[in-house]
Amino acid sequence: MTHAEAASNRDGRWMHDNYGPVILGGTGERWDLLQLSKNGSTDGGNQLRHRIQALLREPDGRLEQELLAFRGTITIQARGRELSVQLDSSGRSWALASDLLERYELPFAWDASHRRLLIGAMDVSPTFREDGVQAEVGWPLFEMSLQSSSAQVILRGIVRPGTNGDRAWCRVVEFAEEFGISIGFDPLRLGERRGG
Structure with a gap:
């Protein structure tokens, strides 16, 4: 089930307050995947x-070809x-989420059961990003969420295997935008957090 469906009690198993999309009678806290495209059906x-069913019917080779690949390392x-x-084939920069969070002294904890990084920052206001990381990259996704009762999703990234186990990667510019970090280009540089 999607967050939107589960939050709206669509499973009918564990009834709770409806915190799903407003159009499904909820408070709007969880609307993830209600629509897959802008102005699309709900x-x-x-x-x-x-x-997913269509992809599972495809030969396994197709999934292997669609994995997001890192093309090189820069500083x-x-x-x-x-x-x-790391840079991907589109020129987007990716960093280990833990490296960025530590660099900006943002406390975090890994919730392995939900594949989620819980962030202890109360001055972040998550935004909806149409160009956010989607499952089409071929790697398992993780969510970065605020460590609060509503656990609002800040951004998504990918989980890739490494020599020291699985590692969580996120896009650098998206991280900076979500956490209010000043950005300069040519070359890419991240400054300080606004207000922090």
Whole structure:
């Protein structure tokens, strides 16, 4: 089930306050995957399940070809110090989420059961991003959420295996935008958090 469906008690198992989309009678706290495209229909969960079933019917080779690949390592500036990041084929920079969070002294905890990084920052206001990381990259996704009762999702990233186990990666510019970090380009550099 999607967050929108589960939050709206669509499973009918564990009834709770409806914190799903407003159009489903909820408070609007969880609307993830209600729509898969801007102004699209509101049956995102059904569409997603149909897409998954179609992919599972495809030969396994197709999934392997669609994995997001890192093409090289570069160094950027983050808070005046060098930070090693990876570039994908589209030129987007990716960094280990833990490296960015530590660099900006943002407390976090890994919730393995939900594949989620819980962030202890009360001055972040998550925004809806149409261009956020989606499952099409081929890697398992993780969520970065506020460590609060509503656990609002800040951004999504990918989980890739590494020599020291699975590692959580996020796009550098998206991280900076969500956490209010000043950005400069040519070369890419991250400054300080606004107000912090």
